[in-house]
Amino acid sequence: xxxxxxxxxxxxxxxxxxxIGAKTFWEKMIQGESSSRLITSFDVSNLPTRFAxxxxxxxxxxxxxxxxxxxxxxxxxxxxxxxxxxQEAMEDSGLRAEEIDPYSxxxxxxxxxxGLSDVEHSDQMFHIILDSLGVEDxxxxxxxxxxxxxxxxxxxxxxxKALPNIPTAHIAIQYNARGNCQTISTACTSSTQAVGExxxxxxFGIADIMITGGSDSMINPQGLISFxxxxxxxxxxxxxxxxxxxxxxxxxxxxxxxGAAILILEELEHCRKRGGRPYTEVIGYSSTCDAFxxxxxxxxxxxxxxxxxxxxxNAKVNPESIDYINAxxxxxxxxxxxxxxxxxxxxxxxxxxxxxxxxxxxxxxLVAAAGAxxxxxxxxSINHRCIPPTINYQEPDPECDLDYVxxxxxxxxxxxxxxNSFGFGGQNACLIIRRVP
Numbered sequence: 001x002x003x004x005x006x007x008x009x010x011x012x013x014x015x016x017x018x019x020i021g022a023k024t025f026w027e028k029m030i031q032g033e034s035s036s037r038l039i040t041s042f043d044v045s046n047l048p049t050r051f052a053x054x055x056x057x058x059x060x061x062x063x064x065x066x067x068x069x070x071x072x073x074x075x076x077x078x079x080x081x082x083x084x085x086x087q088e089a090m091e092d093s094g095l096r097a098e099e100i101d102p103y104s105x106x107x108x109x110x111x112x113x114x115g116l117s118d119v120e121h122s123d124q125m126f127h128i129i130l131d132s133l134g135v136e137d138x139x140x141x142x143x144x145x146x147x148x149x150x151x152x153x154x155x156x157x158x159x160x161k162a163l164p165n166i167p168t169a170h171i172a173i174q175y176n177a178r179g180n181c182q183t184i185s186t187a188c189t190s191s192t193q194a195v196g197e198x199x200x201x202x203x204f205g206i207a208d209i210m211i212t213g214g215s216d217s218m219i220n221p222q223g224l225i226s227f228x229x230x231x232x233x234x235x236x237x238x239x240x241x242x243x244x245x246x247x248x249x250x251x252x253x254x255x256x257x258x259g260a261a262i263l264i265l266e267e268l269e270h271c272r273k274r275g276g277r278p279y280t281e282v283i284g285y286s287s288t289c290d291a292f293x294x295x296x297x298x299x300x301x302x303x304x305x306x307x308x309x310x311x312x313x314n315a316k317v318n319p320e321s322i323d324y325i326n327a328x329x330x331x332x333x334x335x336x337x338x339x340x341x342x343x344x345x346x347x348x349x350x351x352x353x354x355x356x357x358x359x360x361x362x363x364x365x366l367v368a369a370a371g372a373x374x375x376x377x378x379x380x381s382i383n384h385r386c387i388p389p390t391i392n393y394q395e396p397d398p399e400c401d402l403d404y405v406x407x408x409x410x411x412x413x414x415x416x417x418x419x420n421s422f423g424f425g426g427q428n429a430c431l432i433i434r435r436v437p
Contacts, residue, residue: 004203004204005202005203005204005205005267005268005269006203006267006268006269006281007199007202007203007265007266007267007268007281007282008265008266008267008268008271008278008279008280008281008282008436009263009264009265009266009278009279009280009281009282009379009433010093010094010095010264010265010266010271010276010277010278010279011089011090011091011092011093011094011095011263011264011279012088012089012092012261012262012263012264012279012376012379012380013084013085013086013087013088013089013090013091013092013261013262014085014088014259014260014261014262014373014376015055015081015084015085015215015259015260015261016035016055016257016259016260016261016363016366016373017035017037017053017054017055017056017257017258017259017363017364018033018035018363019055019056019057020057020065020084020088021088022088022092022376022380025376025377025380026377026380026384028362029359029362029363029377029388030384030386030388030409031409032362032388032389032391032407032408032409033362034241034242034244034361034362034391034392035053035054035257035362035363035364036051036052036053036240036241036242036243036244036255036364037051037052037053037054037056037240038050038051038240039051039052039054039219039224041054041219042220042221044224047224047225047228048228048233048235049224049227049228049233049234049235049237049256050237050240051237051240051243051255052219052224052255052256052257052258052364053244053255053256053257053258053362053363053364053366054219054257054258055081055217055258055259059077059080062077062080062081062084063080065080065084065087066080066083066084066087067083067087067174068083068170068173068174071083071170071173071174073155073157074157074158074160074161074166074170075161075166075167075170076161076162076166076217077217077258078111078112078167078215078216078217078258078260078368078369079161079166079167079170079215081215081217081258081259081260081369082109082111082167082170082171082213082214082215082260082262083167083170083171083174084260085213085215085260085261085262086171086174086175086211086213086262088262089211089213089262089263089264090175090211090264092264093264093266093276094274094275094276094277095209095264095274095276097174097175097176098176099274100175100176100208100209101208102176102177102178102179103178103179104179104207104208104209105175105176105177105178105179105207105208105209105210105211106177106179106180106181106182106198106201106206106207106209106210106211107168107171107172107177107179107180107181107182107198107210107211107212108180108181108182108183108184108194108195108197108198108201108210108211108212109167109168109171109182109183109184109191109194109211109212109213109214109215109262110183110184110185110186110189110190110191110192110193110194110195110213110214110215110216110368110369110371110372111164111165111167111168111183111184111185111190111214111215111216111368112164112185112187112190112216112217112218112367112368128146128149128150128153128154129146131145131149132145132146132149164183164185165183167183167215168181168182168183169181171211175211177211179201179206179207180201180206180207182194182197184197185368186423186425186427187367187368187423187424187425187427188328188330188365188367188368188370188371188421188422188423188424188427189287189371189421189422189423189427189428189429190214190216190367190368190369190371190423191212191213191214191215191261191368191369191370191371191372191373191375191421192287192370192371192372192375192419192421192429192430192431193287193371193421193427193429194212194213194214194371194372195212195213195263195265195282195285195371195372195375195431196285196286196287196429196431198210198212198265199265199282199285199431200285202265202266202267208266208267208270209264209265209266209267209270210264210265210266211262211264212262212263212264212265212372213260213261213262213263213369213372213376214260214261214368214369214370214371214372214373215259215260215262215368215369216258216259216260216366216367216368216369216370217258217259218256218258218367219256219257219258223256224256227256230295231253232253232254232295232330232332233253233254233255233256234251234252234253234254234255234331235252235253236252242391242392243255243392244331244360244361244362244364244391244392245331245361245392245393245394246327246329246330246331246336246358246360246361246390246393246404247327247329247331247336247340247358247390247393247397247400247402247404248331248392248393248394248395248396248397249395249396249397249400250394250395251331251332251333251336251397252331252333253330253331253332254330254331254332254360254364254365255331255360255364255365256364256365256367257360257363257364257365257366257367257370258364258366258369259363259366259369259373260369260372260373261369261372261373261375261376262372263372263375263376263379265282266278268281278436279379279382279383279436280378280379280382280383280433280434280435280436281433281434281435281436282431282432282433283314283315283316283317283416283432283433283434284311284312284313284314284315284316284317284430284431284432285311285314285429285430285431285432286306286307286308286309286310286311286313286314286429286430287307287427287428287429287430288303288304288306288307288310288428288429289303289425289426289427289428290302290303290304290426290427290428291303291426292426293426294424294425294426295424296334297334297335297338297422297426298338299338299341301338301339301341301342301345303422303426303428304338304339304342304420304422304428305342305345305346306428307420307422307428307429307430308342308343308346308418308420308430309346310430311418311430311431311432312346312432314432315416315432315434317416317432317434319346319347319348319350320350321415321416322347322350322354322416322417322418323354323355323412323413323414323415323416323417324354324355324356324357324378324381324387324412324414324417324418325343325354325355325356325357325417325418325419325420326357326358326359326374326375326377326378326381326417326418326419326420327339327343327356327357327358327404327420328358328360328370328420328421328422329356329357329358329359329360329361329390330358330360330365331358331360331361331365335422336397336400337397337399337400339420339422340399340400340401340402341399343356343402344402351402352401352402352403353403354402354403355387355403355405355410355412356402356403356404356405357387357388357389357390357404357405358390358404359373359374359377359388360374361389361390361391361392361393362388362391370421371419371421371429371431374419374421375419375431375433378417378418378419378433379433381414381417382414382415382417382433382434382435385411385412385413385414386409386410386411386412387405387409387410387411387412387414388405388409389405389406389407389408389409389410390404390405390406390407391407392407393406393407414435415434415435416432416433416434416435417432417433417434418430418431418432419431419432419433
């Protein structure tokens with residue numbers, strides 16, 4: 001029987017709607033800033049939602065930040081976020097790739113599946129279709145001409161941008177990671193599951209170090225149209241700066257965000273022997289499926305209740321020891337009510353004394369990257385002894401009656417913290433971390 005090993009987080013890096021780097025991420029988050037902006041990178045005048053939480057750098061501004069310039073040909077926007085965050089995380093950890101056994105180093109990243117939906121590529125394909133219109137029998141599409149024009153006009157490496165595992169592959173090449181490298185795409189739960197699986201790799205002796213986290217960017221025409229069709233985004237364009245309102249009675253959907261967070265997970269003794277600095281220890285993880293519907297949770301919240309309960313059991317901690325919950329907290333009417341119900345079911349009366357906050361109120365919903373960014377917020381909360389707020393919380397909802405840390409950050413001596421993620425398709429995942437003794 002393999003002895004279970006302790007797993008710590010020894011480095012982190014972020015690219016968020018607040019900008020580049022964990023320092024900026026933490027400072028703006030703890031100040032309770034909104035990163036909401038009106039979308040100007042493409043025409044949204046006919047869309048029901050015209051704002052989002054965008055990373056405030058263009059493609060041209062992102063590119064010089066990437067160490068391996070050759071990788072740019074096959075990186076979509078989300079891939080660029082991932083590489084920039086990975087560079088910061090590795091530097092923060094103090095690890096040097098040439099000093100690591102390459103087969104003990106792996107990757108586990110969460111990713112979305114819309115890498116070719118950026119505005120530039122969409123425009124190019126639109127013009128190719130226009131060029132492929134036949135007029136012999138009236139206007140019609142000549143599909144064979146579309147294929148021919150695409151082959152002639154699109155860079156042959158461009159299709160690689162659409163593969164969700166390409167950022168994983170680039171990071172593996174950059175740091176010579178020859179261990180198990182995987183990419184997980186389970187919508188809003190992707191990066192939480194990715195971190196959880198990385199944790200298991202180290203805990204059970206398959207790897208010593210894992211580069212993990214997630215990245216996503218869906219603030220493009222296809223992403224915005226898709227979520228608008230589902231009716232899950234806020235349409236409060238008049239008050240876009242305060243439209244993301246998790247747990248508030250006036251909430252009408254989430255604000256779309258983009259970005260990445262990469263964390264370095266490491267076996268505790270390996271970290272100590274090399275003189276590394278562990279931020280926190282990962283002590284629990286669980287993932288479940290509702291097996292109910294694709295876009296909403298069962299009112300009884302059985303999947304999320306099981307995920308939280310099993311994570312507590314895996315961490316070998318009791319509900320009374322939890323000091324803070326970073327909620328999934330999207331700001332949709334159903335999600336916030338169901339998550340509140342799940343927390344109250346698991347924690348009973350203790351639920352009313354546990355601070356619960358949603359950083360999506362500031363950063364928006366980063367979809368596949370959401371869980372990793374929120375876990376990074378939890379790591380920094382423990383180390384800075386401070387809980388980020390749920391901003392834009394003004395009118396309590398009788399069905400959401402917990403302590404949501406409204407509008408202002410709160411100093412707190414945190415020891416054990418939970419991060420929840422619940423996604424489309426009925427995916428649920430929960431991570432538990434604690435202060436390193």
